Amino acid sequence: MHGNANGLLLSGNHAVAHGVRLARPDVIPVYPITPQTPILEKITELQAEGQIAAELLTPESEHSAMSACISASLTGARVFTATSSQGLLLMHELLHYASGARASIVMCNVNRTPAAPWGFWPDQLDSLAQRDTGWIQLYSETPQESLDSVIQAFRVAETARIPVMISHDAFYVSHAVEPVDVPSQSLVDEFLPAFRSDIRLDTEIGRSFGAPNDQANWNRSRRELDASMQTVNDLVIDAGRDWGALTGRSYGPLEFYRTEDAEVVIVTMGSMCGTVRDAVDEMRDKGVAVGMLKVRLFRPLPVAALREALAGVPCALVLDRNYSPGTGGVLHQELKSALYGLAGAPRLHGLLTGVGGVNVAPGRIEQLVSEFSGKEPVVGPVWVE
Amino acid sequence: MELIKYQDEGQFSSGHVACGGCVEALALRVILNTVGKDAIGVVSPSCSAVICGGYPMSAVKIPVFHTTLESGAASASGIKRALLAQGKPDTTVICLAGDGGTYDIGLQALSSAAERNEDILYICFDNEGYMNTGGQKSSSTPKNAVTGSTPAGKTTRKKNLIEILAAHRIPYIATVSPSHLNDLAAKVEKAKSIRGTKVIIVLVPCLPGWGLPDNAAVRTARKAVESGVFPLFEVFDGVDYRLSVGTRSQSVETYLKEQKRYRHLSADQIAGLQAETDAEWDRLQARAVGGQV
Numbered sequence: 157m158h159g160n161a162n163g164l165l166l167s168g169n170h171a172v173a174h175g176v177r178l179a180r181p182d183v184i185p186v187y188p189i190t191p192q193t194p195i196l197e198k199i200t201e202l203q204a205e206g207q208i209a210a211e212l213l214t215p216e217s218e219h220s221a222m223s224a225c226i227s228a229s230l231t232g233a234r235v236f237t238a239t240s241s242q243g244l245l246l247m248h249e250l251l252h253y254a255s256g257a258r259a260s261i262v263m264c265n266v267n268r269t270p271a272a273p274w275g276f277w278p279d280q281l282d283s284l285a286q287r288d289t290g291w292i293q294l295y296s297e298t299p300q301e302s303l304d305s306v307i308q309a310f311r312v313a314e315t316a317r318i319p320v321m322i323s324h325d326a327f328y329v330s331h332a333v334e335p336v337d338v339p340s341q342s343l344v345d346e347f348l349p350a351f352r353s354d355i356r357l358d359t360e361i362g363r364s365f366g367a368p369n370d371q372a373n374w375n376r377s378r379r380e381l382d383a384s385m386q387t388v389n390d391l392v393i394d395a396g397r398d399w400g401a402l403t404g405r406s407y408g409p410l411e412f413y414r415t416e417d418a419e420v421v422i423v424t425m426g427s428m429c430g431t432v433r434d435a436v437d438e439m440r441d442k443g444v445a446v447g448m449l450k451v452r453l454f455r456p457l458p459v460a461a462l463r464e465a466l467a468g469v470p471c472a473l474v475l476d477r478n479y480s481p482g483t484g485g486v487l488h489q490e491l492k493s494a495l496y497g498l499a500g501a502p503r504l505h506g507l508l509t510g511v512g513g514v515n516v517a518p519g520r521i522e523q524l525v526s527e528f529s530g531k532e533p534v535v536g537p538v539w540v541e
Numbered sequence: 542m543e544l545i546k547y548q549d550e551g552q553f554s555s556g557h558v559a560c561g562g563c564v565e566a567l568a569l570r571v572i573l574n575t576v577g578k579d580a581i582g583v584v585s586p587s588c589s590a591v592i593c594g595g596y597p598m599s600a601v602k603i604p605v606f607h608t609t610l611e612s613g614a615a616s617a618s619g620i621k622r623a624l625l626a627q628g629k630p631d632t633t634v635i636c637l638a639g640d641g642g643t644y645d646i647g648l649q650a651l652s653s654a655a656e657r658n659e660d661i662l663y664i665c666f667d668n669e670g671y672m673n674t675g676g677q678k679s680s681s682t683p684k685n686a687v688t689g690s691t692p693a694g695k696t697t698r699k700k701n702l703i704e705i706l707a708a709h710r711i712p713y714i715a716t717v718s719p720s721h722l723n724d725l726a727a728k729v730e731k732a733k734s735i736r737g738t739k740v741i742i743v744l745v746p747c748l749p750g751w752g753l754p755d756n757a758a759v760r761t762a763r764k765a766v767e768s769g770v771f772p773l774f775e776v777f778d779g780v781d782y783r784l785s786v787g788t789r790s791q792s793v794e795t796y797l798k799e800q801k802r803y804r805h806l807s808a809d810q811i812a813g814l815q816a817e818t819d820a821e822w823d824r825l826q827a828r829a830v831g832g833q834v
């Protein structure tokens with residue numbers, strides 16, 4: 157038992173800030189936005205106390221924050237930032253730039269409804285809409301997982317040379333307080349040594365970045381990015397396993413909860429997983445053969461593992477806390493694509509649950525299982541409350 | 542004849558792809574050689590990006606980072622902070638941007654960097670329009686000038702970026718011209734020795750954009766200075782104004798008449814531009830004399 161010797165009561169956002177402290181970043185450009193702000197404030201507080209040695213940069217916008225992240229990272233610095241919703245959307249241009257420039261940035265995004273209308277509620281469309289920007293995307297269920305993922309993310313980002321975005325839900329994770337094991341600095345230093353890429357902006361090296369390319373070289377840049385993306389699934393597995401060896405908390409691209417012999421598997425991401433866990437326990441107690449498949453790594457999507465996990469399962473319910481107009485739930489689309497042509501694929505129901513942050517209680521999930529598990533799926537979005 | 546006093550260390554190579562006769566390349570050569578080898582560049586999309594070269598070629602010897610159009614000052618800040626974190630405070634981080642990337646889309650990031658007094662040297666090559674996209678108006682385009690997006694002539698004045706920057710109380714702002722290269726080199730040298738945000742605006746008469754013959758760029762830049770349309774001066778700490786060329790020897794009309802972008806002007810419009818230039822000159826004189834706003 158690794159225990160809670162260093163246990164603190166922390167919100168998800170403060171857990172992230174402690175993860176950042178332990179990762180020893182060099183540069184932190186960051187801009188405030190509800191509900192990310194406690195990350196910024198805790199980081200600035202820790203920096204003012206001398207617990208974080210990073211250069212702190214507070215520019216006028218998320219756009220400039222991400223611009224500074226990219227160039228600092230390419231200069232060889234370990235870089236962190238955090239944002240949410242409108243801020244992430246404002247960064248969109250630079251998100252493409254960051255992955256194209258192979259900047260090893262780690263960012264925490266607090267999932268929040270995008271305007272209009274204005275809202276501040278948990279909804280994952282902000283980050284899911286960035287799925288084509290070339291960022292690795294992890295979704296976190298708890299404050300503990302957010303802290304642990306920040307540290308693992310640096311190792312993945314710096315090995316693959318691809319930026320990583322860790323998203324956790326507004327308020328349900330960002331502001332909910334729970335006991336969090338905060339590992340020691342020596343443990344984290346062992347897991348995550350200092351990093352300085354030998355490919356960097358440096359007067360002694362003379363390398364430049366980002367100059368205009370012809371078609372063939374631009375094409376090659378994306379093939380190289382793709383080749384690196386293909387390594388990410390294994391890097392996430394390795395980082396999660398090694399972290400587990402040090403802390404007792406292992407992670408992977410997917411997590412299976414009571415899916416043995418399940419007739420119905422609920423597939424979801426983020427804080428909804430906590431609710432589904434309770435619902436699964438309740439239903440298992442009543443003899444319902446149900447389990448949960450938690451998608452932690454959304455980009456690159458672990459397609460092979462999803463196909464293996466769901467082959468032969470009679471029914472799967474995808475719970476999406478997001479709505480992509482004109483299609484439906486993003487995770488549902490992704491699952492349909494991942495399972496295409498799979499022999500023994502489940503009946504795949506896509507349910508829009510909790511869009512805009514509306515509450516989804518465990519009892520409601522039980523109802524959804526009984527309502528949909530015997531039905532044939534329909535084409536198009538299914539709104540449930 | 543005055544010789545250009547600067548040491549060419551080979552920091553800018555021949556064979557670049559600027560238009561023949563372009564004085565942005567000339568200014569860039571002097572600037573880069575004055576800044577020297579211990580420097581990292583940030584290049585915003587602009588003629589500078591073209592001149593610096595497409596992969597795998599580079600006309601500049603320092604490492605450069607090509608960034609997005611609105612991000613010049615923010616990207617430079619990121620590099621500077623990374624160098625500070627690595628214990629390299631003396632490396633010059635130099636931004637090479639156009640007027641579109643400075644007066645327009647990059648102003649927000651530049652204002653923020655200036656407010657934070659980031660230790661960067663920001664060079665704006667001001668050719669008074671989006672010349673790299675074929676010549677459309679920017680907020681730096683002067684009144685009455687014809688561009689691709691102001692075919693009847695721009696109806697509003699050129700934005701006074703220097704006063705905006707001065708309001709940030711940054712340590713150093715200067716205007717320079719490729720017609721006065723010793724002054725240009727001296728100002729770059731001075732800026733290099735100052736910690737904090739330094740902005741230098743280089744007037745770049747654009748041959749195709751302004752409608753000038755290939756040999757007219759230096760001559761036109763000189764007329765801009767000598768008519769007072771583009772006065773050469775410095776501003777220290779946002780309040781201490783110092784004129785580099787203290788007299789005017791040419792009329793505004795002399796400056797305008799060789800440029801096709803002003804070919805349509807009436808006598809009244811020319812007189813109007815002369816009057817505006819006179820008023821601005823008087824304001825600048827008053828500031829420079831008092832050393833205060």
